[in-house]
Every structure is written in structure tokens, then in C-alpha cells.
Amino acid sequence: MKVLRSSRLRRLVPALLACLSLVASPLLAQTPQPQPQPQIQTMIPSPPQLAATSWILMDADSGRVLAQHNPDERLPPASLTKLMTAYLVERELNSGNIAPDDPVPVSEEAWRTGGSKMFIEVGEQVPVSELLHGIVIVSGNDASVAMAEYLAGGTEPFADIMNQHAARLGLTNTHFVNPTGLPDGNHYSSARDLAMLSRHIIQDYPEHYRIYRQKQFTYGGIEQPNRNRLLWRDSSVDGLKTGWTEEAGYCLVSSAERDDMRLISVVMGTGSEEARARETQKLLSYGFRYFETLKLYDQGAVLNTPRVWGGDKNELRVGVDRNVFMTVPRNRNQELAAQLDLQADLTAPIAAGETVGRMEVRLGDEVVGERALLALEAIEEGGFFKRLFDKVQRFFTNLLGGFFD
Secondary structure (H helix, E strand, C coil): CEEEECCCCCCCCCCCCCCCCCCCCCCCCCCCCCCCCCCCCCCCCCCCCCCCCEEEEEECCCCCEEEEECCCCCECCHHHHHHHHHHHHHHHHHHCCCCCCCEEECCHHHHHCCCCCCCCCCCCEEEHHHHHHHHHHCCCHHHHHHHHHHHHCCHHHHHHHHHHHHHHCCCCCCECCCCCCCCCCCCEECHHHHHHHHHHHHHHCHHHHHHHHCCEEEECCEEEECCCCHHHHCCCEEEEEEEEECCCEEEEEEEEEECCEEEEEEEEEECCHHHHHHHHHHHHHHHHHHEEEEEEECCCCEEECCEEECECCCECCEECCCCEEEEEECCCHHHEEEEEEECCCEECCECCCCEEEEEEEEECCEEEEEEEEEECCCECECCHHHHHHHHHHHHHHHHCCCCCC
């Protein structure tokens, strides 16, 4: 892993990091060898072609897309809709607005909703946690409507909330009309949007994510299986949701984790339950076989300490505000290089969290990631004499090309 500095900067960072002291994660650390052997570069084949209308394969940590076909096509999502329904329930739980044991009344409208059911009864008081399990595991339309009524007073206002959160999450090809996914001409989503939503489910509320791996759910003495067949076939798969209508075909959003790498796949518009499982397995196998995800920097890691003028401190600790992951072809991590491009002549005051530059990560000649470089601390203005002294030093530093720096 190489870390380079822009030619515009006065300070030079070594071109090759033999020791990642700036990197909290040891993933890229290399043990010195007397006679290092060159790695054999993995040859990456073309992504598999699937018997589906649309698909995408995304790394959950880095967000890099490894395979795709029509990923932004607006399609009926069927019960994949319930990913947003469940996400909003989880959000309300985490915010403290509702509690897992809050009783939710079951209306006749919820009870009468067609399609897949949890089999709740009119007049029952069902705990929120049970309804969340019913939404995720057995795709209960009745449970989805009951929760929509409880959280928003009805399915229409709940759909409005769904769309507001879709916009907040950047889901540009998604519009919801109901919390269930029952057919409507103005109800659609895309493979990319559903993958992005799944990332948020996994990362934002990990304490609820264990629900998605459960293979069956029992309510009212009725046991029903999770329709995601990969939960039985592949121990690395632990979610997320199936969907089917005549318009949508058979759809599946899955996630799997192997050796600290998590992938998300979305397959839409296959011809059968078996086809959606089979085509999903092709995507996951391709991703795990030919790629790896590396943690380059930890949130808060100090990546540089540039000079600051006129402040109560002379140096600013600069880093990133979240973990930095990169997904690359296997056996090519030695080609990774990070270039830090910091603002010239940083002057106090500087607020904590202020953007002071950018980091560009390359794999050979390809840019594989960019991140903002942020001030990890606040620097206040120095006193009068400190500011005056810095002005003089700064003048001669600029004049003599960094002699005093």
C-alpha cells in the first residue's frame, strides 16, 4: 500500500508504506522477507450472465459494485418492498419512539390484506417485535399493514414516510405506494437502490440484522419457513428478503459473509424460486472467488499532521470520519496507492470535522476510491504575538520555498 502526497504540498510522505503505523487495521501489513516472491496475479473473468431481468453484486463495506446488469431499471419489487418497511420499524425502535413489547392493534384492513400472511387476527394486540419477525421472515402483508397503521396512521401516510427515507438514502429509482409490495403501477425500485438499502439495514441497525437469518417463524401455532433457500444451502448467507408477484417474477436480496468480506446481491425477475437462488449463488461465488475487501484506515486514524498558521497549535491532526474499505481483485493489494491532497497554507481557526483535503486511492492507474480528509480536532486562533510570529515565518517560508518548514 503506497501513500503519496500531491506535488503541490511541501511535505513529502514516503511512497511506499512498509509499516502502516498510520493504519489501525493490520490487514495490509507485510512481514519483511529476505527474498520476497512476487504474487501471482489472479485473472478476473467477466461477471456471470444470469437468467434474470436485473441484478447487482455489491461489497457491503466499500460499496464497490462487482457485477451488474440493468441495475437502475425501475421494476416492481414485490415483497422486497418490506426491506424499507422493516428498516423504518428498526429505526423507530432504535430511536426509542417505540419498544419491542409495545402492543399493536390489528385492524380489519390489516387482517384482510391479501398475499403472504403472518396470520394475525382482528382485534389482537401483537407486540412490535413479533410483527417485525413476521415482516422479515414470513413476508407478512398483514403484519406490514398493521405496523404502517401503528407508526403512521395508515398505509398511505406510511408510504409517504417510506419515500422520504428513500430520498434521504439516495434511492433515486424508487417510489413506494404501500408497505407490502402488492402490485401498483407507481410502485417500483431498482437493483442498485435495493442493494443500497440493504447496506443501511446491515450497517445502521446491526442488532436487528440477526432476524434476517432465521429459517422459520411460528405465530399462533402456525410455523412458516423463510423462503430464502440459500439460508439452508450456504452457511455464509444470513439474509435478506425474497419477493414474488406475477409482474415482478421471483426476486431475492441476499447477503453473505466469508473471511471478513460481506457481499450483497440483488436478483430481480427470475422464473422460479429455484432460479433466484441459483442465480444469486452465481453472483456470490464470483465475488468471493475473485475479490477481497481490505480495511485501509480506521475511523479517526491520524493520516497526516500539516502545519497550521496563526493557531494555538502548530500542527493539525488530519484523518477520516469513518472506516475506509477498498475492494480489489485478489492478490493485487500491493498495487494500492493513496494520495493525500491537503489544502495549502492552513490557517486557524479550524473547526473539528472541517474538510481540509481529499484522499484518492488508486489500484494501478484506476481510481478505486475517494474520501474527504477532515480535521480531527479544533484549532483556535493563537494570541497576538503568536499570529504575528507566524505571519513572519509564513512569509519567509513561502519566499524561500519551504526552507523554514
